[in-house]
Amino acid sequence: LLRVWSAGCASGEELYSVAMVLHELLGRPGEWTLELLGTDIDQEALERARQGIYRAWSFRRTPQDLVARYFTEEGSLWRLRDDIRTMARFARHNLVLDPVPQEDGVPLQFDLVLCRNVLMYMPRSVREDVAARLGESLAPGGRLMVAAVELDGSLFGGLVAERLGGATVYRRPQAGASARRPRSAVPGRKLFDTSSRSSFVGGGVPRRQAGPGAGAPQAIAERTATPREAAAPARSVETAAALAARARAEADRGRPEARSIAERAVSLDPLCAEAHHVLGLLAMERGDLEGAAAHFRRALYVEPGLAPAHLAMAAVAERQGRRSAAARHRAKAVELLSRLAADAEVPGEPGVPAGWLLEMARGGGSGDGAAAEREP
Numbered sequence: 285l286l287r288v289w290s291a292g293c294a295s296g297e298e299l300y301s302v303a304m305v306l307h308e309l310l311g312r313p314g315e316w317t318l319e320l321l322g323t324d325i326d327q328e329a330l331e332r333a334r335q336g337i338y339r340a341w342s343f344r345r346t347p348q349d350l351v352a353r354y355f356t357e358e359g360s361l362w363r364l365r366d367d368i369r370t371m372a373r374f375a376r377h378n379l380v381l382d383p384v385p386q387e388d389g390v391p392l393q394f395d396l397v398l399c400r401n402v403l404m405y406m407p408r409s410v411r412e413d414v415a416a417r418l419g420e421s422l423a424p425g426g427r428l429m430v431a432a433v434e435l436d437g438s439l440f441g442g443l444v445a446e447r448l449g450g451a452t453v454y455r456r457p458q459a460g461a462s463a464r465r466p467r468s469a470v471p472g473r474k475l476f477d478t479s480s481r482s483s484f485v486g487g488g489v490p491r492r493q494a495g496p497g498a499g500a501p502q503a504i505a506e507r508t509a510t511p512r513e514a515a516a517p518a519r520s521v522e523t524a525a526a527l528a529a530r531a532r533a534e535a536d537r538g539r540p541e542a543r544s545i546a547e548r549a550v551s552l553d554p555l556c557a558e559a560h561h562v563l564g565l566l567a568m569e570r571g572d573l574e575g576a577a578a579h580f581r582r583a584l585y586v587e588p589g590l591a592p593a594h595l596a597m598a599a600v601a602e603r604q605g606r607r608s609a610a611a612r613h614r615a616k617a618v619e620l621l622s623r624l625a626a627d628a629e630v631p632g633e634p635g636v637p638a639g640w641l642l643e644m645a646r647g648g649g650s651g652d653g654a655a656a657e658r659e660p
């Protein structure tokens with residue numbers, strides 16, 4: 285039995301990528317029982333995930349032969365093969381309010397939990413509770429993966445950090461040691477969603493069999509030129525911008541070279557806001573809060589409208605106990621994000637829709653933060 289949970293799965297690309305990898309690796313049907321669960325608070329995203337139909341954007345870094353092998357073209361859309369689609373199950377779940385997914389009243393224990401690009405903008409207190417619960421959801425020996433910029437040893441204290449294929453993952457120790465318990469009772473706290481009912485808590489998770497197949501897609505960064513870059517001499521700025529985008533992609537994959545790539549971008553263009561943003565995130569990840577703040581400050585000096593840098597500054601200030609500075613940066617982020625269309629990609633935060641980030645920013649700003657109701 286192999287259980288995988290994609291927590292905050294959005295429209296399912298990540299979980300289907302896992303399904304395809306397993307389809308290839310565990311080639312003999314019947315030898316493994318697979319339970320692949322994707323959860324999110326966003327019902328519309330879950331519906332898209334269930335359908336397994338994607339636009340070309342989802343394949344921007346995926347080799348064409350993989351797309352051809354696993355997807356059928358339907359006009360401008362791509363439909364995932366049914367045998368892969370039915371390997372996964374999607375259900376609504378709120379990471380902040382709901383308990384660990386259960387089956388017949390018993391909390392499930394997962395061999396792999398993926399929770400990427402979800403924790404990063406939650407206020408520290410909420411992040412701690414959610415992180416503790418993610419740790420709890422692991423089977424002994426199970427692994428948790430977050431985005432590189434979300435790595436934080438102090439957050440996942442009950443788990444053991446280890447390097448795996450160039451990435452850092454958190455492992456729950458085998459029997460004898462257990463993951464840290466949640467520090468506080470979460471029910472009652474309302475941040476990103478006003479509904480506390482998960483559609484699958486207490487329900488069953490269907491078991492699926494693996495079969496033969498091949499590879500998986502990846503969804504990674506592209507970047508948007510800033511007005512400042514448009515005005516600057518093209519060649520070196522383009523290069524710095526391209527390096528910054530690469531640094532971000534490498535950081536998202538947990539690759540240590542992200543830092544040197546971003547530093548190269550800054551040496552080419554000391555005013556490359558996105559490179560400073562990446563360097564700030566990497567500094568945060570190392571626990572260097574002063575260094576992080578210096579980079580975010582530089583990014584904001586160049587691009588005062590960079591909402592993710594304001595949110596990151598808020599996170600740094602929260603960790604430093606500077607509450608009014610944190611509130612100020614969060615408020616600025618809310619103001620900036622409110623001006624964007626909900627489904628527009630946030631500049632400086634590849635793949636992140638503005639509406640989602642706005643919810644995060646609002647939730648953190650109010651503390652007990654009423655958030656948008658996402659249920660129909």
Ligand SMILES: C[S@@+](CC[C@H](N)C(=O)[O-])C[C@H]1O[C@@H](n2cnc3c(N)ncnc32)[C@H](O)[C@@H]1O
Nearest residue numbers: 292294324325326377378379380400401402476
């Ligand atoms: C930026 S997307 C990340 C998607 C995917 N994990 C990835 O890395 O590509 C963040 C997702 O987290 C979901 N989310 C935000 N708050 C959540 C919560 N409290 N519980 C569950 N999902 C949440 C959002 O609806 C959104 O789909």
